[in-house]
Amino acid sequence: MAQVTLSDEKQYWDKWTQCRDKEACNMLIKKYMPLVRYHVGRISVSLPKNVDKDDLLSLGMVGLYDALEKYDPNRDLKFDTYATFRIRGAILDGLRKEDWLPRSSREKAKKIEAAIERLEQRYLRNVTAEEIASDVGLSIEEVVQTVNENFFSNVLSIDEQLQDKEDGDNINIVIKDERTKSPEDMLLQEELFEQLSHLISELSEKEQFVISLFYKEELTLTEIGQILGLSTSRISQIHSRALAKLKSVLEKIVS
Secondary structure (H helix, E strand, O other): OOOOOHHHHHHHHHHHHHHOOHHHHHHHHHHHHHHHHHHHHHHHOOOOOOOOHHHHHHHHHHHHHHHHHHOOOOOOOOHHHHHHHHHHHHHHHHHHHOOOOOHHHHHHHHHHHHHHHHHHHHHOOOOOHHHHHHHHOOOHHHHHHHHHHHHHHOOOOOOOEEEOOOOOOEEEOOOOOOOOOOHHHHHHHHHHHHHHHHHHHHOOHHHHHHHHHHHHOOOOHHHHHHHHOOOHHHHHHHHHHHHHHHHHHHHHHHO
16 A cells, blocks of 8 residues: 555545545554554553453554544644554553453462462461462462463452442442541642642643653653654653753652
C-alpha cells in the first residue's frame, strides 16, 4: 500500500470529521495500526505468557477507533498523543475485566500458597523460592513465574466490593493506614495539591503532555519524543523546564 502523505491524511481527516466517510476511516486506521502494535508489544512484556497478543490487539483497536470518534483535529494536539491514551486505556481496561490465568496456573498457585504457609509455620521465617520449589516438586523458575502471574491476576481495585459467601452482603476491603495524617496535615497537603494543579494548568500544552506521558503513562523520554516528533534531548529540556516551574510546590509536598 502506498504511504499516506500529510496532504492525503488531511483529506482523510476532513472526510471523516465532516461526513464520517468509511473509506477515510479505514485509511486512518491503517496508518495508525503501528501505534496500536507498539503499545500491545510494550504492555505484553509484563503479562503472563498465555495472554494472546491478538486479544490485546483487538482491545487496542477498540481504543484506536474510540480515539478517531472523539478526536478534534482543530485542537493543537497531535492525534498520536491523543490516541496513545485511548489505546493504552482500552487494553488495560480489557485486562482488568478478564481472568487471564489458566486453571493449571491457578492450581499451581494454590499449591505454592499452601506450601508457603506450611513452611513458614515450620521455620518461623520467610521461606526462599528454592525451599518452596523443593517442597512442591517444581523448578525455581516455575515457582517464580506462577507467583508473579498469580499476583498480576489478583490485583484488585481498592474500591472493589466483595460478596460475603454466607449472607450474600457486599463487603468493602479496608486497609488501615498506620501513617494517617492529622486533619491539619491533610488540609495543608490539599492546599499544596491545589497549588500544584494550578501550576500544571499554567504549563504549556506540550509541557503538560510530557509530564503526563512520563509520570502517568510511564513512557521514556525517547518514546515521548517519538510520539511528539521531537528528539530525546528536546523532550528532556521540556521535562526539566516543567519540573523547574513546579519545583517549589513539589519540594513542600515531598517534605
